[in-house]
Amino acid sequence: MTFFPFNYERALAWLDQRLLRRLYTDRVRRLLLQSFPFWFASIVTGFVAVGYERVFVWAEQTSFAWLRREPLLAFGLTPLAFLVAWAVVQRWAPAARGSGIPQVMAGIELSNPAHHQRTGYLLSLRVAVVKVISSVALLLGGGVIGREGPTIQISAAIFRAINRLQPAGWPQLSRQIALVTGGAAGLAAAFNTPLGGIVFVVEELTQMHMARFRMAVFSAVIIAGLTAQAILGPYLYLGFPKVTAHAGWFLATVGLVALLCGLAGALFAKALLWLGRYRQRFATRAAQAGWVLACGLLMAGLAYAVGQEGVGTGKPIINRLLFQNDGQTPWYLFPARFAGMALSYSSGAAGGIFATSLSAGAILGDGLCRLGRVPAEDRNLLILVSMVSFLTGVVRSPFTAAILVLEMTDRHSAIFQLLLSGMMAQAVASLVDSHSFYDHLKHGFLRETMAQTVEPPAREPRTAQPENLAP
Template sequence: MQSPTENQPPPEQQPSFYQRVLSLLDQRVFRFLYSARVRRTVLQSLPFWIASLLTGIAAVAYERVFVWAEETSFTWLRAQPLLAFLLTPLAFLVAWILVRQLAPAARGSGIPQVMAAIELSTPVNHRRAGWLLSMRVAIVKVLSSVVLLLGGGVIGREGPTIQVSAAIFRAINRLQPVGWPQLSRQIALITGGAAGLAAAFNTPLGGIVFVVEELTQTHITHFRTAVFTAVIIAGLTAQGMLGPYLYLGYPNVVMSGGMVWLGVGTVAVVCGLAGALFAKSLLWINQFRKEFRTLEAQAGWVLGCGLLMGGLAYWIGNDAVGTGKPIINRLLFQSTYHTPWYLAAVRWVGMALSYSSGAAGGIFATSLSVGSIMGDGIARLIRIPATDHNLIVLVSMVSFLTGVVRSPFTAAILVLEMTDRHSVIFQLLLGGLLAQGAASLVDPESFYEHLKAGFLSESMARQPTTKATIPTGD
């Protein structure tokens, strides 16, 4: 008979205390990873990760096409300015026809459509959200905005990117197989909006703040993990393809005190009021446009907008068309450059003509450009020292955008992340808050809230899309 110790390994081969502890930990980690709760969480998150990756790719592709379209419009306008009277009205008409015939919900910015779809994402009305956020709408959105920009439209791609992103998230959410653990439709759309903004501007914090401030009234604890991971994945995908770029680079910003505080307060109030008045003017024009009921009258309106825009492009040149980003860069990085006194009004009119044409196009980037021009003019008018010029321009960008969309924290964080100027975050936040107060005197509701109500009414008036054969979570 063998002794009890004969089957035991020699002492030098026996596992050490640390090896036994690691083995025990490995077993516990293995059981944890394969627990039902973790497995469900991973399965819930996987579609969101896929949608976030696709959003990052789509945002980069859209950005590159958008840049190409803007540079092409600059090229033909410099070479043959007279073509503006032909190409610009033609582009306005084609961009409008694409939207009218293929996807009416693709018109305009895209953010009000996402807000309306989130509100419709209930068990009773969720199929109506398909009219606002189908993949067909997303494709038409991109095509229409690119055509409009090619012809000299004054539009941005940030709002459209948010609608495209939400459409991607909605599509992935609906494609999940039966029995797959799912997050709610609302969370899918909210997360898509955050991922879209983060990828469009390379501003992850801005995407998160935008969700909390603009897209939903739901407490963030209900969807914070989904939003954070989507923003990270979409942002990293965009960075991996474009590099860790800043939308506006690294402008030199100082805060010398004294007179500059007067400048901050002045531009915040003036630009906040101007942004609110601009939004009010867009609402009035859109309401007036509804008087044109026949197809011929509507086409005439669009051609008229394009012809007026072509006139601005011919007489003013490249500064009258496009996103306005080159103007902002010149103001921030060329100390001797100043904009003409009339350029803010020209850009204002160009934005109104482009938006009211009924084609696709956003107002985020273009609002920033108008704000920067106004800030430059006010800084010179009240004789702000040259060393503080960039700070005033940044505050004016935050303030005008706040006046339009009524999201002061989103505007401040966006401009902060676009420039990486953390030293002036308090000035940017103060500008946003003052602008919010001034804009509320013009209209207590934001531009997007007004438009959301219209899209909700249109969606409810339409027959819902065919009932989905694949159930989705609520």
């Protein structure tokens, strides 16, 4: 019996070639070429976020060290640090001041064909470098700031730069999606909270439909987060605090704490806005420098009186309250941190309010627990609730706040209490101001950016860009 001769190797090669042709279509090739620069930007963001975090920790520990050894140095070093941090921003990148999130929001709004050249004022690499220098200088001198908002602005600047460097014929994503995904990747790498980064984009950065940018955001968050984890390991920002998640009547206590902390956060945001408006009265550089020095001197007095818990990000305070809670928290720590946050932010230097708001909420929640004689086993839950609520009162992103705290602590048993507290804090904060703190600042940055003179582009603008990666 004879068989028809059959060449298996040739058949397999033919099938492979045929299959590859079906899979690697022009659309797939375009999607891969579109995605590659964003994946590269996500890796860069992960490395930069880790490097920034390590420099930030070094600066905070250094400020603790000199404050422990020579508290009187605060009256010299703190005003000097405030002045240097402000001067660097004023001289080289005024848009680097403050948190960075309002700048990203304004950049997203301006990333259209008519105004996209102006986004460089808000999100250039020079702004990113100045952001790092100014925030580290302020922290070295005892400022009360965080790095999460700055990391988001730095990440968006990286994504914008890489998006602009692509060759003219390269299939490109829109400038708007570059900034959106940059912001998400920055938050994910800063906090090791990928879900928080995604929710933050949807809730805070943009009102676009998720389908427009889902693949870009998801891939950027995953790659930036994995890059940070490859260096730091699969860490939790706040560890594994013991939490007993009650229901029933205890939810009334949760609700009361959420309302009080949400109200405090909203009032803090109003105080920052009022200080910002008052600061605008100082028109000359000399008058502005005087304001900065006054802020630095007041901050020096707080640092001298309170010690190292009155300066820095506040993360050590959160860890102490969640894992030790030794009853050593003085009653004046919350107003001192409140004032320190306001003085540091209103100085005009770079620095965020995410981490500091979480620490302020934790201190306030602990104080309320002690005032209400809450049993020790229930305090951790209420401290987490107060962190979510205070942050929500400031930034008006209840789901982002709840998901961030959830991912920082891995306490999934408390998810409903955290979500409930965020919603209640949002409701009470809306009674104080219907707009978020970031929204107010975004409009200010939009006006400031539109007033800038824009240099004509060195080359012709790109041709039309595809809007998304979604099918």
